[in-house]
Amino acid sequence: MGEVIVITSGKGGVGKTTTSANLGCGLAIAGKSVVLIDADIGLRNLDVVMGLENRIVYDLVDVVEGKCRLKQALIKDKRYPSLFLLAAAQTKDKTAVSPEQMAKLCETLRQEHDYIIIDCPAGIEQGFKNAIAGADKAIVVATPEVSSVRDADRIVGLLEAAEIKNIRLILNRLRPDMIKRGEMMTIDDVVDILAIEVLGLVPDDESIVTATNRGEPAVADNNSRAGQAFRNITQRIMGNDVPFMDLEEAGGLMTWLKKVFRIGS
Amino acid sequence: MQKNNSVIFKGGKNGIVIILSEYADYDSIAESLREKIRSSSRFFADATTTITFKGKQLSESEILSLIDIISAETNLSISFVEDLTGTFDIAQEKRDEVAALKKLKSLEKMPTDGAYFHKSGLRSGQAISHSGSVVVLGDVNAGAEIVAAGNVVVFGAIRGLVHAGADGDDKAFVCALSMLPIQLRIADKKTYFPAELIKENKNKIDPVYAYVKGEEIYVAPFTN
Numbered sequence: 001m002g003e004v005i006v007i008t009s010g011k012g013g014v015g016k017t018t019t020s021a022n023l024g025c026g027l028a029i030a031g032k033s034v035v036l037i038d039a040d041i042g043l044r045n046l047d048v049v050m051g052l053e054n055r056i057v058y059d060l061v062d063v064v065e066g067k068c069r070l071k072q073a074l075i076k077d078k079r080y081p082s083l084f085l086l087a088a089a090q091t092k093d094k095t096a097v098s099p100e101q102m103a104k105l106c107e108t109l110r111q112e113h114d115y116i117i118i119d120c121p122a123g124i125e126q127g128f129k130n131a132i133a134g135a136d137k138a139i140v141v142a143t144p145e146v147s148s149v150r151d152a153d154r155i156v157g158l159l160e161a162a163e164i165k166n167i168r169l170i171l172n173r174l175r176p177d178m179i180k181r182g183e184m185m186t187i188d189d190v191v192d193i194l195a196i197e198v199l200g201l202v203p204d205d206e207s208i209v210t211a212t213n214r215g216e217p218a219v220a221d222n223n224s225r226a227g228q229a230f231r232n233i234t235q236r237i238m239g240n241d242v243p244f245m246d247l248e249e250a251g252g253l254m255t256w257l258k259k260v261f262r263i264g265s
Numbered sequence: 266m267q268k269n270n271s272v273i274f275k276g277g278k279n280g281i282v283i284i285l286s287e288y289a290d291y292d293s294i295a296e297s298l299r300e301k302i303r304s305s306s307r308f309f310a311d312a313t314t315t316i317t318f319k320g321k322q323l324s325e326s327e328i329l330s331l332i333d334i335i336s337a338e339t340n341l342s343i344s345f346v347e348d349l350t351g352t353f354d355i356a357q358e359k360r361d362e363v364a365a366l367k368k369l370k371s372l373e374k375m376p377t378d379g380a381y382f383h384k385s386g387l388r389s390g391q392a393i394s395h396s397g398s399v400v401v402l403g404d405v406n407a408g409a410e411i412v413a414a415g416n417v418v419v420f421g422a423i424r425g426l427v428h429a430g431a432d433g434d435d436k437a438f439v440c441a442l443s444m445l446p447i448q449l450r451i452a453d454k455k456t457y458f459p460a461e462l463i464k465e466n467k468n469k470i471d472p473v474y475a476y477v478k479g480e481e482i483y484v485a486p487f488t489n
Contacts, residue, residue, distance in 0.1 A: 124390075150389050153406050157388030189467065193406060193424070195386070 002033075002110035005117050005237070006135035008159070010151030012122030014143045015172040015202075018212060020119035021049045022219040022227070023139075026234030028083035029220065032114040035074065037086045037105075039131035040121035041096055044088035051215020052077065052085055061089035064101040070108060079220070084113075094126040099133035106134025115237070124158060132159065137166040139199060143173045144185040149193055156196060168199035170233065175204050176247040200233035202226050203247050272297040274305075280315035280345070283331075287321045294321070298331060302338040315345035345436075379415070386421055387411070396432075407447060413437075426450075430477075440474035444484060449475055456482040 007020045017040075024036040038046035041061065047053045058073035063086070077083035089096060109116045120131035132138065138159050142152040152169070159167050171190060178184035191198060205226035211218040218227035219234070228245060235242045271289030275282040285294050316335070318328060328348055335341060379397030386403025391410075393399055398415030409425035411417055414432040422443035428450040430437025435452035445463045449456050454477055472487035 150408055154389040154408060157391050160388075192422075192468070193404075195404070 002113045003115055003137060004106045004110055004135045005115065005137045005139060006120050006132050006164075007117060007139050007141060008120035008128065008131065008155055009141040009148070010122065010124060010155040011142075011148045014141050014148050015170075016122075016141050017046050017049055017119050018208060018217075019139070019141050019170060019172065019202075019230075020046060020117050021212075021217045022230040023234060023237065024050075024083055024085075024115075024117050025077075025080060025217040026219040026230055027115050027117075027237065028077065028080035030234060030238060031082065032238070033082045033112070034115045034117060035084045035086060035109050035113050037109075037116065037118045038088040039097075039102070039118050039127060041088045041127065042090065042093045043121065044090050046119045047075075047085060047087045049212050049215060049217070050077065050085055052087075053215075056087045059087045059089040060105075061092050061096045064097050064105065070105070094121070094130065097130050099129050102130045103134040124154065128155075128158070132162055132164060135164060137168075138164050139168050139170055140194070140196065141170045141172055142190065142194070144171060144175075144179070144187075144190055146185070149185065149190055153194055156194060168197045169194060170200045170202060171198065172202045173204040174201055174247055198244075199236055200229055201244055201247060202229040202233075270297075272301055274301065280317065282317045282319060285318060285320035285323065289321070291323060291327050294323075295331060295334060299334050299338060302335060313342040313344050315347065316343055317347040317349055319349050381413075387425065389425075405441075405446075416440075423449075435477040438474050438476045440472070440487060442470050442472050444471070444473045444475065449482060451475065451477050451482055454480065454482050 007016050007023070009016050020036055024034050027034045036046060036050070037060065038044050039060070040046070047056055052075050055075050058068040060073070062068045063070050063073045073086055074084040075087065077085065106116055106118075118131050118135060121127035140152050140155055140159075142148045156167055169191070171187060174187070175184055179186050187198070187201065203225050205218070205224060207221065207224040208218050208226050211221060211224065218224040219230040221227045232242045232245060271286040271294050273284040275284065283298070289297070316332070318331070323331070328346070332343065332346060336343065381393065381395045381397060381399045383393060383399065383401045383403075387393065387401060387405045387409035389406050389408025392412070393401075393410070394412045396414045398417065399411055399413040400418045400420070401411065402420045404421040405411060405419055405423045405425045405427065407424040411426070412428045412431045414430065414434065416437050417427050417429045417439045419427070419439075419441040421441065423439070423441040423446045425446065426448055427439055427446055429439045430452040431450075433452050435454065437451055439449060439451065443466070444458075445466060446458055449458070473484050474487055475482050475484045477483070
């Protein structure tokens, strides 16, 4: 029996889709059988980030409407044979699917796969309710900004009300230099407010943008710092204890010089 | 007999005033109190009233014991206990604070029926609206709301909106382990907490309570 994990945030643009793609690939690289579900009906883009846009024949709405068999709609990833994508419909809206249908779909998929990762749309309306309906765990993605943390707090409240007990946090786009200067919320600030377990810390990394545009998730890139963070998170999802990476390391010449001369430490 | 004069009862406009002799010790005060109540128990019928202590300064536990005597001997329902005992050479400001604090400390002697206990924190978007007092065991986060006709006690940080005495009771108070609200309201008064102050105090546990005095909301440390 697989785990059904919803990736959610409340606020848009904090990295839900990027996180979903990276964790899906990370788990597949680790040999797990994974299905990624794009629950953002009408505004799909997980397929683009995964570089699988051109392979979509059937989507989520076709499956729940019975227009195709579930197996036909699962798009096999071009790199990792144990990774599948169930794309969202682009021409419909959130009301095309009901929470009961989503719960039933997740229940079917978990019989044959290790992880079902659901990319939740922004907001707290129908799309959110659909996305969490079949989930038994949740990962809340937030950036260290007041608005993002406020929305994440709202989402955690709704997840708790929906009796999803296992809720963990990924803090995305961290800028150690800004935190040091007191210009960005610290990890402690965020955790104080949200009071949930931290699953991962992802540094702000330009390579994510290029990876996203190429449709090649950064988790497979050994030179990407964000990729390393996602590899660590993948391990933690599988139950392995991995220390949090030092966000400061490998900064550049100045960091190296500071290390050598122990300036500012 | 000196003993009989160590406690004097007076009917004040806000309930019963009990004046304690400066010259009697606690034991004789307690005994005298019991005697006087017994001999005039009919006078005390089963009404709801507030009690104000004046005169000799007693410790908090002694005051509470006196209240115990009153509750044991009468059917009085004590809605409020005010402690104005002690010498009068402390600055007025300080005395008000002490009095307000003692009011809080005697909370356990106040009727608790109708209080709402919330056994976890409140997250953004969650709200409690209640016709009595509200007790929250956890943080009240930004975006959360508590509106209570009575008092609000938060065993955690207040970051959201709290309104105590929402029906206009300006005797209502708000207390919290960490007071960082965006806005705080008691009865028809409201106050803002400057962002710098919130930033400065965000990681501190600094138990405080807020109450209304005159036209303003005051916040005082919860230390004694």
